[in-house]
Amino acid sequence: MADWQEITGGVTAPKGYRAAGITAGLKPSGLPDLALIVSNVEAIAAGVFTTSQVKAACVDYCRQRLQAKTSARAILCNAGQANAATGSQGVRDAEESAELLAKELNISTELILLASTGVIGQRIKMDALRSGIPKLVASLSETGSDAAAGAIVTTDLVTKSIALETTIGDRPVRIGGIAKGSGMIHPNMATMLAFVTCDAAVSPHLWQQMLSRAADKSFNSITVDGDTSTNDSLIALANGQSRTPAITEMGAEAEKLEAMLTAVCQHLAKAIARDGEGATCLIEVQVTGTHDDLAARQIAKTIAGSSLVKSAIFGRDPNWGRIAAAAGRAGVPFEQENLQIKLGDFLLLENGQPLQFDRAAASAYLKQAATDYPSTIKTQRLDNPVIIAVSVGNGHGTGKAWGCDLSYDYVKINAEYTT
Amino acid sequence: MADWQEITGGVTAPKGYRAAGITAGLKPSGLPDLALIVSNVEAIAAGVFTTSQVKAACVDYCRQRLQAKTSARAILCNAGQANAATGSQGVRDAEESAELLAKELNISTELILLASTGVIGQRIKMDALRSGIPKLVASLSETGSDAAAGAIVTTDLVTKSIALETTIGDRPVRIGGIAKGSGMIHPNMATMLAFVTCDAAVSPHLWQQMLSRAADKSFNSITVDGDTSTNDSLIALANGQSRTPAITEMGAEAEKLEAMLTAVCQHLAKAIARDGEGATCLIEVQVTGTHDDLAARQIAKTIAGSSLVKSAIFGRDPNWGRIAAAAGRAGVPFEQENLQIKLGDFLLLENGQPLQFDRAAASAYLKQAATDYPSTIKTQRLDNPVIIAVSVGNGHGTGKAWGCDLSYDYVKINAEYTT
Numbered sequence: 121m122a123d124w125q126e127i128t129g130g131v132t133a134p135k136g137y138r139a140a141g142i143t144a145g146l147k148p149s150g151l152p153d154l155a156l157i158v159s160n161v162e163a164i165a166a167g168v169f170t171t172s173q174v175k176a177a178c179v180d181y182c183r184q185r186l187q188a189k190t191s192a193r194a195i196l197c198n199a200g201q202a203n204a205a206t207g208s209q210g211v212r213d214a215e216e217s218a219e220l221l222a223k224e225l226n227i228s229t230e231l232i233l234l235a236s237t238g239v240i241g242q243r244i245k246m247d248a249l250r251s252g253i254p255k256l257v258a259s260l261s262e263t264g265s266d267a268a269a270g271a272i273v274t275t276d277l278v279t280k281s282i283a284l285e286t287t288i289g290d291r292p293v294r295i296g297g298i299a300k301g302s303g304m305i306h307p308n309m310a311t312m313l314a315f316v317t318c319d320a321a322v323s324p325h326l327w328q329q330m331l332s333r334a335a336d337k338s339f340n341s342i343t344v345d346g347d348t349s350t351n352d353s354l355i356a357l358a359n360g361q362s363r364t365p366a367i368t369e370m371g372a373e374a375e376k377l378e379a380m381l382t383a384v385c386q387h388l389a390k391a392i393a394r395d396g397e398g399a400t401c402l403i404e405v406q407v408t409g410t411h412d413d414l415a416a417r418q419i420a421k422t423i424a425g426s427s428l429v430k431s432a433i434f435g436r437d438p439n440w441g442r443i444a445a446a447a448g449r450a451g452v453p454f455e456q457e458n459l460q461i462k463l464g465d466f467l468l469l470e471n472g473q474p475l476q477f478d479r480a481a482a483s484a485y486l487k488q489a490a491t492d493y494p495s496t497i498k499t500q501r502l503d504n505p506v507i508i509a510v511s512v513g514n515g516h517g518t519g520k521a522w523g524c525d526l527s528y529d530y531v532k533i534n535a536e537y538t539t
Numbered sequence: 540m541a542d543w544q545e546i547t548g549g550v551t552a553p554k555g556y557r558a559a560g561i562t563a564g565l566k567p568s569g570l571p572d573l574a575l576i577v578s579n580v581e582a583i584a585a586g587v588f589t590t591s592q593v594k595a596a597c598v599d600y601c602r603q604r605l606q607a608k609t610s611a612r613a614i615l616c617n618a619g620q621a622n623a624a625t626g627s628q629g630v631r632d633a634e635e636s637a638e639l640l641a642k643e644l645n646i647s648t649e650l651i652l653l654a655s656t657g658v659i660g661q662r663i664k665m666d667a668l669r670s671g672i673p674k675l676v677a678s679l680s681e682t683g684s685d686a687a688a689g690a691i692v693t694t695d696l697v698t699k700s701i702a703l704e705t706t707i708g709d710r711p712v713r714i715g716g717i718a719k720g721s722g723m724i725h726p727n728m729a730t731m732l733a734f735v736t737c738d739a740a741v742s743p744h745l746w747q748q749m750l751s752r753a754a755d756k757s758f759n760s761i762t763v764d765g766d767t768s769t770n771d772s773l774i775a776l777a778n779g780q781s782r783t784p785a786i787t788e789m790g791a792e793a794e795k796l797e798a799m800l801t802a803v804c805q806h807l808a809k810a811i812a813r814d815g816e817g818a819t820c821l822i823e824v825q826v827t828g829t830h831d832d833l834a835a836r837q838i839a840k841t842i843a844g845s846s847l848v849k850s851a852i853f854g855r856d857p858n859w860g861r862i863a864a865a866a867g868r869a870g871v872p873f874e875q876e877n878l879q880i881k882l883g884d885f886l887l888l889e890n891g892q893p894l895q896f897d898r899a900a901a902s903a904y905l906k907q908a909a910t911d912y913p914s915t916i917k918t919q920r921l922d923n924p925v926i927i928a929v930s931v932g933n934g935h936g937t938g939k940a941w942g943c944d945l946s947y948d949y950v951k952i953n954a955e956y957t958t
């Protein structure tokens with residue numbers, strides 16, 4: 121059905137990109153902690169950043185850069201220190217990072233974008249960064265996506281990566297993406313980060329519009345614990361190296377590209393939700409029947425974010441009452457006589473009233489979606505979510521949201537990593 | 540400092556009220572489950588109800604009653620069945636409950652208000668209710684508040700009750716209240732309920748205004764798990780039996796009465812937060828420096844509701860990063876350079892940047908606030924909350940919110956009560 125196919129290669133699948141990930145000594149663990157994505161030519165750049173009032177230095181840096189110039193060559197990301205709540209010295213550290221990389225790449229500083237993840241209140245370990253950058257640039261490779269994906273994680277259990285290919289004007293066009301995030305953890309490890317590369321030629325304004333819409337339908341529609349980070353960043357490059365005709369306004373080709381961009385973002389977003397702290401399953405909430413899509417997404421997010429719904433799913437309890445209560449408090453008006461709730465294939469509530477259903481079978485449905493990660497990580501299933509389908513009326517609005525269940529391990533992870 | 544003193548007697552402390560609580564056989568547990576509060580004369584009545592789109596029959600019933608008539612004689616509350624998502628039969632059950640009670644009290648049906656708490660989707664056990672009502676009315680007593688408070692609980696660990704007294708025009712005036720609530724539990728047990736009695740003479744419009752403002756500063760400022768119930772109800776009666784001059788507009792006496800009403804509501808709200816599922820401590824968040832009070836309360840509620848902050852407090856971890864992140868995502872603009880965070884007496888963040896502090900001592904401060912309930916329940920301490928004080932600027936807005944920590948037992952309670 122989809123107008124594209126999955127390919128390998130992550131952010132280096134699109135033409136004209138290289139990536140790298142190394143251990144620079146920023147993380148105390150000695151795991152990879154410095155990542156770089158480079159486009160061989162200047163690429164159109166768009167970004168979506170945290171709406172928090174408490175922002176990391178890199179977020180302010182990227183916002184200013186992208187306001188001044190809608191193109192870029194490189195994205196540098198460090199893991200270990202969030203460089204948030206670090207004051208003016210944090211700002212200078214961010215600027216120095218960009219300058220060091222620009223010199224090493226022999227390009228203008230204004231073509232560098234930055235991201236950080238790690239402990240809030242900690243500055244980047246600049247000595248380690250300074251000695252790491254030459255090594256990082258030397259490691260750049262056209263197959264470097266996995267190394268980059270592995271160097272942006274903090275306490276994620278799996279790396280997140282995807283690449284899709286379609287055709288535009290009979291030529292192949294690719295979008296690749298990597299992401300990290302599983303809550304705000306260990307003890308202040310924060311951040312949802314996602315980097316997307318594309319080799320289509322798109323105008324800057326259109327690319328930003330597409331990215332903002334795709335973010336709403338993906339990263340802005342997932343919830344692990346409701347806590348927006350200080351460092352959340354989604355950055356997307358489009359470098360035109362597919363040699364396809366430039367897309368400058370909406371139309372069939374733009375829609376095709378945007379749909380594929382949305383699919384890439386949704387894959388990464390679901391991977392983040394499934395990797396939520398302590399999660400044993402992915403939950404997809406589908407809402408229909410609202411006046412518009414925004415309202416549907418709002419209800420979907422409220423249900424996906426409800427601690428009570430999440431606890432019930434962890435308990436394998438087909439508890440429609442909590443789903444109904446969450447839908448009711450989402451801030452979207454509807455008639456409760458129109459409320460319908462399905463869990464997988466089980467119709468639990470119709471016309472606002474409970475139905476008889478096979479409780480054991482519904483509980484078994486919840487069990488099959490739960491898969492503990494194997495002890496050797498790096499794999500996750502996204503194809504068997506718990507599906508909660510809610511209809512609230514006859515409107516044409518639809519929306520989806522993704523989340524995960526709430527387990528003992530969530531509390532354990534967040535309570536026991538005492539500083 | 541306060542302009543009143545605490546007295547005994549709960550909702551029967553004010554003059555001209557009787558109350559009762561009995562076991563009518565609605566709860567499977569055989570515990571008390573039917574409560575009644577009666578004013579000897581027609582009382583001004585005001586109410587604040589759930590904003591959820593999915594509402595219990597009693598909520599619609601009370602809203603309609605109070606729109607048609609701003610006075611009442613009695614509040615009937617059943618525990619065990621929420622009578623929410625029960626359709627037209629649920630509406631008829633609510634109406635029949637009111638008619639039965641009116642007949643037994645020999646008053647007009649339109650003077651009866653209703654509340655329900657218990658399992659969503661279950662109708663009230665009408666046979667048990669029918670045979671219970673005569674017994675309930677026969678049990679009415681001027682010292683019946685504790686019996687009523689004990690009959691409205693579901694899985695609460697303690698009953699919640701308070702009474703305060705002040706003077707208006709040199710005569711004593713009293714406000715009493717009882718409440719229940721500790722989340723939405725076991726497995727669909729829902730609801731925050733609070734009933735307040737007062738013997739002052741107040742005009743209906745003013746009484747409703749006072750109650751709405753008091754609710755915003757109390758029940759609307761607590762959060763256990765962010766899940767608004769289908770049955771939340773706060774009902775307040777004022778019967779004039781103190782024989783004080785009628786209060787019909789704002790002024791010194793109205794302000795005095797409203798302050799005491801707010802204190803009663805805040806006591807009950809804190810008692811509910813402290814009794815949150817699995818909680819080991821009460822958390823009070825104090826926010827200052829916003830443009831207005833609403834913005835301050837919004838930040839305070841966001842911090843009190845953050846799963847990450849709540850987990851950290853349970854872990855006795857003075858984790859200012861999570862507090863800063865929660866403040867930042869509350870939707871209230873501020874300059875992060877102005878952010879200041881105190882935990883008890885410990886200043887953790889100033890001018891948006893972390894300070895050195897005695898981490899062991901701050902953790903010890905968190906420990907002292909944590910008190911497990913004794914195995915024999917019915918007592919709770921509200922005088923040693925964890926205090927998180929946040930300042931975001933130089934504005935004059937202030938606001939408070941209350942919550943509790945997030946423990947393993949929260950997940951256990953909500954996951955393991957599988958239906």
